[in-house]
Amino acid sequence: MTTPPVTITPGEPVTSAARLMYNARAKRLPVVSENGHLAGIISRADVLSVYGRPDEEIAQETTKNVILNEFLSDPGCFTVTVKDGIVTLEGRPGTVQQVGTSWPGSGESKGSYRCATASLPGRNVIL
Numbered sequence: 001m002t003t004p005p006v007t008i009t010p011g012e013p014v015t016s017a018a019r020l021m022y023n024a025r026a027k028r029l030p031v032v033s034e035n036g037h038l039a040g041i042i043s044r045a046d047v048l049s050v051y052g053r054p055d056e057e058i059a060q061e062t063t064k065n066v067i068l069n070e071f072l073s074d075p076g077c078f079t080v081t082v083k084d085g086i087v088t089l090e091g092r093p094g095t096v097q098q099v100g101t102s103w104p105g106s107g108e109s110k111g112s113y114r115c116a117t118a119s120l121p122g123r124n125v126i127l
Helices: 016-025 042-051 055-068
Strands: 028-032 038-043 077-084 088-089 118-120 125-127
Touching: 016 028, 016 042, 042 118, 055 077, 055 088
Parallel strands: none
Antiparallel strands: 028 038, 077 088, 118 125
16 A cells, blocks of 8 residues: 555546556555545456447457558458457458557557568468
């Protein structure tokens, strides 16, 4: 526990809670009312649950925003698998040298990412 404790008030947005948790390296935050009484506790799972999306929605977004718009490739050349929010792309994209400047769908910069292909016996992989 940090001293003094890192707390949040009931009216704060989830993004503020996430930022406080990240900066303080805290797994939970006490939610404290204006008069200093404990109103509850918010955990990392509570914060992340706001951002949860169905796997099918993520797969559709990956096909549209990554394969079509970033790779400029035919989606039929890929198999998009999403399980528990983790995306796996398999296929033969041809030549891909597109460099994006933001993570697709996030609306914010996450640094650059580069895509290239490598041939292995019996399969092509995206690196």
